[in-house]
Amino acid sequence: MRIVALIALSAVPLLVAAGPYDIALFATPKAPSAHGSARLVYAASPFGVAVTADGRAQYDIQVTAAELPEASSLGAFKAYVAWAATPDLSTWVRLGTIRNGTSIVGHVDLNKFLLVITAEADSAPPRHAGPTVLHGTSPSGWLQSFLNHPMFRGITG
Amino acid sequence: MRRLVLAAAALALGMAPRLANAQQQEKKKPPVSMDDMAGMHHDSAHISMPIPMPAGMPMIPGLVGLTPSVTEFLPGNGTDPGKLPAARPTRIVQLRNRDTLDLTAGLVRRTVNGRTFVMYAFNGEVPGPLIRVPQNATITVRFHNRIDLESTVHWHGVRLDNRNDGVPGLTQVAVTPGGDFVYTVHFPDAGIYWYHPHVREDVEQALGLFGNIIVDAPETDYYSPANSEHTLVLDDLLVNGDTLIPFGKEGPDFALMGRVGNVLLVNGESGYTLRARRGEVVRFFLTNVSNSRTWNVSFGGAPIKVIASDVSRFEREERVASVVLAPAERYVVEVKFDRPGRYALVNSIQAINHYRGEFEPQADTLGVVTVTNEPARPDYSRQFATLRAHPAVSKEIERYRPYFDKPPDKQLTLTVRTTGLPLATVQFMTIDTAYFAPVEWVDGMPDMNWLSTDKQVRWILRDDATGKENMDIDWHVARGSVVKLRIFNDPMSFHPMQHPIHLHGQRMLVVSRDGVPMRNLSWKDTALIPVGSTVDLLIDASNPGDWMLHCHIAEHLGAGMMMAVHVDGARAGDQR
Numbered sequence A: 001m002r003i004v005a006l007i008a009l010s011a012v013p014l015l016v017a018a019g020p021y022d023i024a025l026f027a028t029p030k031a032p033s034a035h036g037s038a039r040l041v042y043a044a045s046p047f048g049v050a051v052t053a054d055g056r057a058q059y060d061i062q063v064t065a066a067e068l069p070e071a072s073s074l075g076a077f078k079a080y081v082a083w084a085a086t087p088d089l090s091t092w093v094r095l096g097t098i099r100n101g102t103s104i105v106g107h108v109d110l111n112k113f114l115l116v117i118t119a120e121a122d123s124a125p126p127r128h129a130g131p132t133v134l135h136g137t138s139p140s141g142w143l144q145s146f147l148n149h150p151m152f153r154g155i156t157g
Numbered sequence B: 001m002r003r004l005v006l007a008a009a010a011l012a013l014g015m016a017p018r019l020a021n022a023q024q025q026e027k028k029k030p031p032v033s034m035d036d037m038a039g040m041h042h043d044s045a046h047i048s049m050p051i052p053m054p055a056g057m058p059m060i061p062g063l064v065g066l067t068p069s070v071t072e073f074l075p076g077n078g079t080d081p082g083k084l085p086a087a088r089p090t091r092i093v094q095l096r097n098r099d100t101l102d103l104t105a106g107l108v109r110r111t112v113n114g115r116t117f118v119m120y121a122f123n124g125e126v127p128g129p130l131i132r133v134p135q136n137a138t139i140t141v142r143f144h145n146r147i148d149l150e151s152t153v154h155w156h157g158v159r160l161d162n163r164n165d166g167v168p169g170l171t172q173v174a175v176t177p178g179g180d181f182v183y184t185v186h187f188p189d190a191g192i193y194w195y196h197p198h199v200r201e202d203v204e205q206a207l208g209l210f211g212n213i214i215v216d217a218p219e220t221d222y223y224s225p226a227n228s229e230h231t232l233v234l235d236d237l238l239v240n241g242d243t244l245i246p247f248g249k250e251g252p253d254f255a256l257m258g259r260v261g262n263v264l265l266v267n268g269e270s271g272y273t274l275r276a277r278r279g280e281v282v283r284f285f286l287t288n289v290s291n292s293r294t295w296n297v298s299f300g301g302a303p304i305k306v307i308a309s310d311v312s313r314f315e316r317e318e319r320v321a322s323v324v325l326a327p328a329e330r331y332v333v334e335v336k337f338d339r340p341g342r343y344a345l346v347n348s349i350q351a352i353n354h355y356r357g358e359f360e361p362q363a364d365t366l367g368v369v370t371v372t373n374e375p376a377r378p379d380y381s382r383q384f385a386t387l388r389a390h391p392a393v394s395k396e397i398e399r400y401r402p403y404f405d406k407p408p409d410k411q412l413t414l415t416v417r418t419t420g421l422p423l424a425t426v427q428f429m430t431i432d433t434a435y436f437a438p439v440e441w442v443d444g445m446p447d448m449n450w451l452s453t454d455k456q457v458r459w460i461l462r463d464d465a466t467g468k469e470n471m472d473i474d475w476h477v478a479r480g481s482v483v484k485l486r487i488f489n490d491p492m493s494f495h496p497m498q499h500p501i502h503l504h505g506q507r508m509l510v511v512s513r514d515g516v517p518m519r520n521l522s523w524k525d526t527a528l529i530p531v532g533s534t535v536d537l538l539i540d541a542s543n544p545g546d547w548m549l550h551c552h553i554a555e556h557l558g559a560g561m562m563m564a565v566h567v568d569g570a571r572a573g574d575q576r
């Protein structure tokens, strides 16, 4: 059990090795050869970083995608749309449309979020309805809870 | 009650492992000097006070009982605070060209949040005297060091004559206790500046040695009109009950993250108050003088316009929801208080609870602006609603625009090296690597931070071209050249953190961040470099001399994060 946890932890930096702005995107069975990545860049701001009044970072997202099939090949769809969703999936924010190549969408100001790219019937749908083709997690989503780690129970070394 | 139980459990669990740690460290480490055994002291003659932890967070059991490897230092050597003068609020000192000011750093009795401490002050005032001078004035400041440490005065952001820059070992010899030094300070740029010692900033600045300078432009409409103006000096102080957490005598403690205070202060006091009239437009000059904290300040929902930063106005005024200030940064903003009532001045951030792996919003009320029903006269509603452009700023920047896209002339990587930290710290930092926030707004791990000193932590500016680090870097640039400096804050280090990088004596533009051009520029002397970011700075190397470039987190500076930039050319006299 402990070995599994250690493997999981050590695998994490490999996925996000480039730093706090990089998101690896994963394909789904709907478009298995699609792949890509995303990078968070601070939204325009006169300050050193862009944040909301309550201190949440405000990012634009550069999505680089490849081998997305024509949206219409997946059904009655016309466009790929990027969404930011809270980890509990209660809130979805439409970020913009995605194409093969690099697209810049934004803003997102959620502390932790899932980046989800769906095929949609419209380039500006009011809510997500179509199938997911790529998805990833904000780097902050990798934050771990250490409350049950042996270290905090006094078991070190 | 719950915290007590946790602490007791931590103590019980901490005992045995601590011994095991020490043995393991002995085994694994190569031969070390006593200094390298840093953090391993259990000697009660050293600092033994526990560090205040955030609510609900126990110290890591493996750290319980450890103390930083420094001799504790508090100012005054046990002086009875009752025998010292009480610190007074700031007074405005209006100076003209060729005027002289006596500036004395001394001991004071300062009451913060109902608790009295021995601290430092300039001329007995916290913040120090607010010096107000016309642009292009030259003043003489006779500095008198009457504290118990060596000191100097650095005129932050002011493009003055190099020999008056206040950097010991580079521009002057440090002023010993009882000694004096005369500074000639010329103010070529309008705006908001500040002064502070350039010796042990982690101690002297933290204990109250800072003050503002407002340099007034000759133009009466330099800023859009306001009914009143006020300085807001943002600071924090780390206290544990009735005592200050002691400082390190030989060098800084809190070397990992810098000392982050648990009492937030505006103009040296908690509970800032201001009265304004309905519809009043207030111009605030904000300065972050805290050792490490980055602030995110708002005014109870009142609309904010940002007008200027360190060394100039922005190209155009901009509406913002809050004001973000890294250490040493300044911003000039205007705020309009439309309705009668109370507006809370708040610092709002998203803390990271490293134990739970969650973000936790924190909002600290710094004070209250009480707005009366009486209408403000004149009514500046129309001017406030207009976002003015500052064509003079854009026109001047236009000369530098051809350099924006040139390849960088110089590149620095920001990183850290550690040795001999407590095993539990190393273990935690090694596994808590999945995510480093671009900006750490608050100290989420004060136990680990407290126990780290400059003996164990070396913060590094590394010259990519030569591999040289910190003071071994020897950059010479020609006076009058425009230097593009690319700074990368490497996220793949033991403990990455944001760094506010300050360059003395020159001005610079932040032209892009992570490849994205900045759209609204102002001249800066300090630029925040978040973790993982690459920031391109364009330096107007116009002022000859030997100038520091360093991180303005006081403990990072104290742990080595500094270098010198030599601007070669004719000396003052024919400058500019």
Ligand SMILES: [Cu+2]
Binding pocket: B459, B498, B499, B500, B551, B552, B553, B556, B557, B561
């Ligand atoms: Cu730093």
